Amino acid sequence: VEATPRRGFLxxxxxxxxxxxxxxxxxxxxxxxxxxxxxxxVETGDDFSPVGPLxxxxxxxxxxxxxxxxxxxxxxxxxAVAVGAVWxxxxxxxxxxxxxxxxxxxxxxxxxxxxxxxxxxxxxxxxDGARLAGPARRGLDPLEHRVRDGVLEVRxxxxxxxxxxxxxx
Amino acid sequence: MGRLRDWLEDRVGYRQPLERLLxxxxxxxxxxxxxxxxxxxxxxxxxxxxxxxxxxxxTPSATDAWxxxxxxxxxxxxxxxxxGLHHFGAMAMVVLLAVHALQTFAxxxxxxxxxxxxxxxxxxxxxxxxxxxxxxxxxxxxxxxYATKVATNMVGSVPLVGEALQQVIQGxxxxxxxxxxxxxxxxxxxxxxxLLGLLGLxxxxxxxxxxxxxxxxxxxxxxxxxxxxxxxxxxxxxxxxLAVFAAIVALTVAYRGAPIFAPADPARPxxxxxxxxxxxxxxxxxxxxPGDWEILTTVVxxxxxxLFLCALPFLxxxxxxxxxxxxxxxxxxxxxxxxxxxLTGLALYEDAADPAFAEKIAAAEKEAAKFRALAHQGxxxxxxxxxxxxxxxxxxxxxxxxxxxxxxxxxxxKSAPDLTGWGTRAWIAAFLKNPKAPDKYGYEKSxxxxxxxxxxxxxxxxxxxxxxxxxxxxxxxxxxxxLAAQGRKAFETGGCxxxxxxxxxxxxxNLQGWWSRTWLEKMLRDPAxxxxxxxxxxxKVPPLADGERKxxxxxxxxxxxxx
Numbered sequence: 001v002e003a004t005p006r007r008g009f010l011x012x013x014x015x016x017x018x019x020x021x022x023x024x025x026x027x028x029x030x031x032x033x034x035x036x037x038x039x040x041x042v043e044t045g046d047d048f049s050p051v052g053p054l055x056x057x058x059x060x061x062x063x064x065x066x067x068x069x070x071x072x073x074x075x076x077x078x079x080a081v082a083v084g085a086v087w088x089x090x091x092x093x094x095x096x097x098x099x100x101x102x103x104x105x106x107x108x109x110x111x112x113x114x115x116x117x118x119x120x121x122x123x124x125x126x127x128d129g130a131r132l133a134g135p136a137r138r139g140l141d142p143l144e145h146r147v148r149d150g151v152l153e154v155r156x157x158x159x160x161x162x163x164x165x166x167x168x169x
Numbered sequence: 170m171g172r173l174r175d176w177l178e179d180r181v182g183y184r185q186p187l188e189r190l191l192x193x194x195x196x197x198x199x200x201x202x203x204x205x206x207x208x209x210x211x212x213x214x215x216x217x218x219x220x221x222x223x224x225x226x227x228t229p230s231a232t233d234a235w236x237x238x239x240x241x242x243x244x245x246x247x248x249x250x251x252x253g254l255h256h257f258g259a260m261a262m263v264v265l266l267a268v269h270a271l272q273t274f275a276x277x278x279x280x281x282x283x284x285x286x287x288x289x290x291x292x293x294x295x296x297x298x299x300x301x302x303x304x305x306x307x308x309x310x311x312x313x314x315y316a317t318k319v320a321t322n323m324v325g326s327v328p329l330v331g332e333a334l335q336q337v338i339q340g341x342x343x344x345x346x347x348x349x350x351x352x353x354x355x356x357x358x359x360x361x362x363x364l365l366g367l368l369g370l371x372x373x374x375x376x377x378x379x380x381x382x383x384x385x386x387x388x389x390x391x392x393x394x395x396x397x398x399x400x401x402x403x404x405x406x407x408x409x410x411l412a413v414f415a416a417i418v419a420l421t422v423a424y425r426g427a428p429i430f431a432p433a434d435p436a437r438p439x440x441x442x443x444x445x446x447x448x449x450x451x452x453x454x455x456x457x458x459p460g461d462w463e464i465l466t467t468v469v470x471x472x473x474x475x476l477f478l479c480a481l482p483f484l485x486x487x488x489x490x491x492x493x494x495x496x497x498x499x500x501x502x503x504x505x506x507x508x509x510x511x512l513t514g515l516a517l518y519e520d521a522a523d524p525a526f527a528e529k530i531a532a533a534e535k536e537a538a539k540f541r542a543l544a545h546q547g548x549x550x551x552x553x554x555x556x557x558x559x560x561x562x563x564x565x566x567x568x569x570x571x572x573x574x575x576x577x578x579x580x581x582x583k584s585a586p587d588l589t590g591w592g593t594r595a596w597i598a599a600f601l602k603n604p605k606a607p608d609k610y611g612y613e614k615s616x617x618x619x620x621x622x623x624x625x626x627x628x629x630x631x632x633x634x635x636x637x638x639x640x641x642x643x644x645x646x647x648x649x650x651x652l653a654a655q656g657r658k659a660f661e662t663g664g665c666x667x668x669x670x671x672x673x674x675x676x677x678x679n680l681q682g683w684w685s686r687t688w689l690e691k692m693l694r695d696p697a698x699x700x701x702x703x704x705x706x707x708x709k710v711p712p713l714a715d716g717e718r719k720x721x722x723x724x725x726x727x728x729x730x731x732x
Binding site: 021 | 218219222225233240244246248251404407410418544546548
């Protein structure tokens, strides 16, 4: 096909029309797809949740309990739902509360009688939460807790996995 | 760049097919009248892109569909815009489809050798309408729910196979959890797949036979005047597609995207259910036909139209593509089109001329706005129909927990005082005038009646007015101070204190703070308190959570606000 000025002009018109329509669709599309980036689409209650009477926790060994709190998940608001679980041990004058979430890559750690073990990548943690072995970069995440009227209350937080420092996810 | 292209050409061999695609000669030259097909193709592309994007957030479940669409509409960046493009893009496709069909018919392009392509086009038109029908339900709002129910019930009315067909389409005997996933699967997998397949065939056949150039051109003349598709026809196609896109964008911006009505709720009526405007002619036709004739609108007409269109190339076998040579068929085609337009116009006119319809639409939009606003607080897991204003929640709670004894606005039982207008001046005045009226404390089996209770004090209207003001003062409501002081005096001198005390329990309730919030919350906790009804109490308070008690108290107090 031979090139003429008219052909050149029409080519530009055709190409420009396609480009304008394409861009008008592509720009909103990209912004739309990036919507969840940096947004807290899932949020759980940040107040203390009761997890049971203090006396119900054994002395000297860890017990796993679920933490019931409020959860906002995109459009859904659930007033009371298990948002996670904690390992609790009572001692004379002290209570240890650790998140069950492995600080390596967020599998659920298990209490093996003398230490915690992660079933995924074999990270291990001492009863005080300190890292013993495996790929994890920090110890277990202790959670803020208090005792009100004999009931243990926990403020449940999820932390970013696989970092040495502890930052809320 | 050039070397990269050569490298690619060596391996893929794209140049020849691309050139064949772009430089295909258009016999008789490029024309504006050929732009509609490619505009349809373009709009379908817009539908594909926006549809895939919507699927990133849309959730096809009866409990979450409305919420996810609301989320797209009010939360996701430009979600309202992309959903609007999809909505108005669908309308544009229907309009372009009609124009494309009209242009194809007018140019006689269904005739030999293009019969098969005409039939493929008719089938594609059917698929586009199926897209519209299935998509209408997906937001699971009142409009889509009720309008689509009509459509599936129409299917059910078809003789012999109707019931089975309806159950397969809607996923069982009723709309429920199984319904939306089916419509969704049809809308996003089956129909696009079918349309893409037929589209490929349509374009293949189109390229095989080329455009149907104007009938008055001799074939040799058409070949002589041929121009390549790129850029001559492509520029026209591109500009027109851009204009269509601009119209879609303009409509989207003007209407702030697509509408979303209140969430689908079979328990709540929606009396302005209408199909999308391009189905209005069938809707209108149904109004005129008695039930027994329904098969006309459900089977005979659509089926007949489809059959006629598919058979057209074989019925009209004349060699000439000129319109003048096929007057009969043209009359049938344009006559049917005029009928559709007339019925559509009538349907629109009847609604526009009906002031009640406008009111109902306004009410439906208000209801929708209420749900959209409530949704911002978070939607309960059981779904958006459970969203309610505090007053609605309190009314439901009242009906559930208190309505077993108390009446309110004509509903509920009558074995306790009627609480319609409770706490207002009028209610208290009526009570003081006749405490043992059946709708006050004279209900059946009332201790008030059985054990004497408050006698009729034969109070004068002035005394009643003064006592009412005094009770309003005790309740902490705005009141007339002079009258209230008189009321207080009447309480002390008029014999009320034979039974009632102020500030301490006595034979009858302690009147300090009577009808205030503190008093009401105490009533809702323990009405048998010696300061309240004491041993004469008959009110059994059902178990209430603190939040529920507050909700009820707020609502009961709001009933008399300023009255």
